[in-house]
Amino acid sequence: MALLLRRTDESDLPIEVIGVRPDRLRGMPPAEIGRFPIRHGNRTVPLAEVFQIKGDPSDERIDFEGNLRNVHRIGAQMSAGRIVVDGCTGWHLAAQMSGGTIEVSGDAGDWVGAEMTNGHVSICGSVGDLVGASYPGSRRGMTNGTILVGGSAGAEIGRSMRRGTIAIGGACGDHAGLGMIAGTILVFGSCGRYPGAEMRRGTIGLFGGGPVPLLPTFRRAGRFRPQFLALIERELRRTGFAGVDWPSGKLDLYHGDLLSLGKGEIWTREGGGLA
Amino acid sequence: MIPIVVDTFAEAFPMTAARAILTADTPAWAETAARTMSGYATSVIACDAEAALERILDPAETPDGRPGCSVLVFAFSRDALEKSLTNRVGQCVMTCPTSACYNGLPVAEKSIVVGGRLRYFGDGWQISKWIGERRYWRIPVMDGEFLCEEAFGTVKGVAGGNLIVMGNDPSRTLAATESAVQAIRARCRDVILPFPGGIARSGSKVGSKYRALRASTNTAFAPMLRGVVTTDLPAEATCAYEIVIDGLTMEAVERATAVGVQTAAGQPGVLGVTAGNYGGNLGPFHIRLLDVLDRYGEPV
Numbered sequence: 001m002a003l004l005l006r007r008t009d010e011s012d013l014p015i016e017v018i019g020v021r022p023d024r025l026r027g028m029p030p031a032e033i034g035r036f037p038i039r040h041g042n043r044t045v046p047l048a049e050v051f052q053i054k055g056d057p058s059d060e061r062i063d064f065e066g067n068l069r070n071v072h073r074i075g076a077q078m079s080a081g082r083i084v085v086d087g088c089t090g091w092h093l094a095a096q097m098s099g100g101t102i103e104v105s106g107d108a109g110d111w112v113g114a115e116m117t118n119g120h121v122s123i124c125g126s127v128g129d130l131v132g133a134s135y136p137g138s139r140r141g142m143t144n145g146t147i148l149v150g151g152s153a154g155a156e157i158g159r160s161m162r163r164g165t166i167a168i169g170g171a172c173g174d175h176a177g178l179g180m181i182a183g184t185i186l187v188f189g190s191c192g193r194y195p196g197a198e199m200r201r202g203t204i205g206l207f208g209g210g211p212v213p214l215l216p217t218f219r220r221a222g223r224f225r226p227q228f229l230a231l232i233e234r235e236l237r238r239t240g241f242a243g244v245d246w247p248s249g250k251l252d253l254y255h256g257d258l259l260s261l262g263k264g265e266i267w268t269r270e271g272g273g274l275a
Numbered sequence: 276m277i278p279i280v281v282d283t284f285a286e287a288f289p290m291t292a293a294r295a296i297l298t299a300d301t302p303a304w305a306e307t308a309a310r311t312m313s314g315y316a317t318s319v320i321a322c323d324a325e326a327a328l329e330r331i332l333d334p335a336e337t338p339d340g341r342p343g344c345s346v347l348v349f350a351f352s353r354d355a356l357e358k359s360l361t362n363r364v365g366q367c368v369m370t371c372p373t374s375a376c377y378n379g380l381p382v383a384e385k386s387i388v389v390g391g392r393l394r395y396f397g398d399g400w401q402i403s404k405w406i407g408e409r410r411y412w413r414i415p416v417m418d419g420e421f422l423c424e425e426a427f428g429t430v431k432g433v434a435g436g437n438l439i440v441m442g443n444d445p446s447r448t449l450a451a452t453e454s455a456v457q458a459i460r461a462r463c464r465d466v467i468l469p470f471p472g473g474i475a476r477s478g479s480k481v482g483s484k485y486r487a488l489r490a491s492t493n494t495a496f497a498p499m500l501r502g503v504v505t506t507d508l509p510a511e512a513t514c515a516y517e518i519v520i521d522g523l524t525m526e527a528v529e530r531a532t533a534v535g536v537q538t539a540a541g542q543p544g545v546l547g548v549t550a551g552n553y554g555g556n557l558g559p560f561h562i563r564l565l566d567v568l569d570r571y572g573e574p575v
Binding site for chain 2 (some may be wrong): 228234253
């Protein structure tokens with residue numbers, strides 16, 4: 001049976017559930033779980049003060065329910081197990097996660113999967129800025145793993161990411177893949193300004209159609225049918241990323257950012273054109 | 276005359292094996308890649324590996340959804356297999372228009388690096404992609420890019436399984452052997468028949484009167500030497516053809532042997548079906564023809 005955490009209070013203060021993760025709570029007696037310290041505003045409080053607790057995490061699964069919009073750091077630093085969130089979450093979901101899976105039925109705030117090193121995150125709704133990004137002062141964003149977002153995403157997704165895959169079913173904001181070192185970002189809706197700015201390597205697929213606002217430091221290579229995309233499509237479909245319009249024909253390829261290393265690539269739908 | 280299945284055994288030996296899945300835009304190019312890659316790979320007596328087309332794959336069976344073929348490659352060690360497979364994929368698959376090459380076995384500790392070596396052909400413009408738990412290399416080439424998986428899984432397979440079809444009329448004996456080859460290819464998985472058309476007409480024995488040679492003609496099955504050497508041919512036999520079977524598992528080789536023996540024995544002009552062995556001195560696996568017929572043969 002999973003450990004069920006149902007939010008009971010109605011406070012608007014931010015709540016940080018650092019350490020409330022399957023690999024940490026596994027084997028912990030219920031009373032001890034209830035006393036587990038979390039941050040509520042500027043106070044440290046026991047978990048049972050904010051959440052009704054049922055079940056146990058022996059099968060390495062935690063379910064979150066209730067109003068979770070101001071509950072931050074769900075699944076942060078998680079290394080194994082499964083977290084299922086029924087609703088919307090706050091910031092730093094899956095930040096620095098190294099394994100396991102997280103599923104969210106609603107939206108999530110900023111910094112989803114920031115600096116994650118492995119694992120799988122699936123969000124049915126939309127997310128904020130800086131998905132899979134590096135924290136200020138860090139050199140690298142996510143270095144492995146998969147982040148799937150059914151809705152839209154904010155700005156600077158995949159900032160300085162080193163490896164891994166981010167797929168956005170809807171639109172994304174400005175500067176997708178800013179300073180990207182490697183990895184894959186796929187966006188199936190419209191895209192904000194200047195995707196791939198300062199990217200060194202890596203792949204950005206902008207499959208929403210329509211004009212693409214690229215920087216002038218990208219160079220067009222031509223139209224091709226990339227084989228690797230079929231493998232990614234098959235893998236993402238296998239992991240439940242459905243309902244998007246995968247491109248079936250040839251795609252336009254641009255290389256850049258030539259102000260950086262210039263070995264990155266941006267693929268767009270045929271005939272999309274530059275903004 | 277009812278053909279006789281001789282109560283003897285085929286002598287097989289362990290070899291390291293890998294499976295390559297080759298795809299291309301059309302079935303014809305996929306098969307071209309597979310046949311080119313498995314050229315000059317009939318026997319490790321003088322080739323770096325034994326390799327052949329295993330089967331044609333539907334697009335639904337391939338990693339990228341294109342037409343494809345699977346090729347099995349066998350060599351004496353993982354190092355030898357890695358070298359052979361890398362050379363063959365590099366020279367015969369990467370050069371083939373529209374092709375891509377994927378690993379067809381689970382990757383475990385005992386894997387070999389193929390795409391990870393060929394990537395240097397990209398001269399710094401190669402791109403790595405991790406998709407799921409597997410790594411792929413995208414190497415820029417003249418029609419786009421060549422996609423090749425980094426690592427290939429290996430297994431300890433069984434090579435040298437064989438059967439010998441003997442008859443009194445060369446054309447009918449050959450037709451019977453061809454029927455056996457077709458039956459094995461149609462009904463058996465995880466095996467290849469590495470010789471031309473699946474058939475060897477110059478079966479060999481271990482050793483030679485010439486010290487430099489590891490193998491020489493199998494005099495016991497050479498009909499023109501009857502009377503001057505000890506022969507294993509029936510009195511009326513004027514020719515013999517051999518089918519060599521390499522497989523990923525012992526069971527796969529045994530099943531293929533049973534299918535081949537049963538099919539050949541039912542053909543006109545066949546006097547007997549036997550197997551090549553070397554008194555137990557060549558390999559540790561003994562595949563007894565009558566035993567595998569009992570276990571895997573279909574009721575007549």
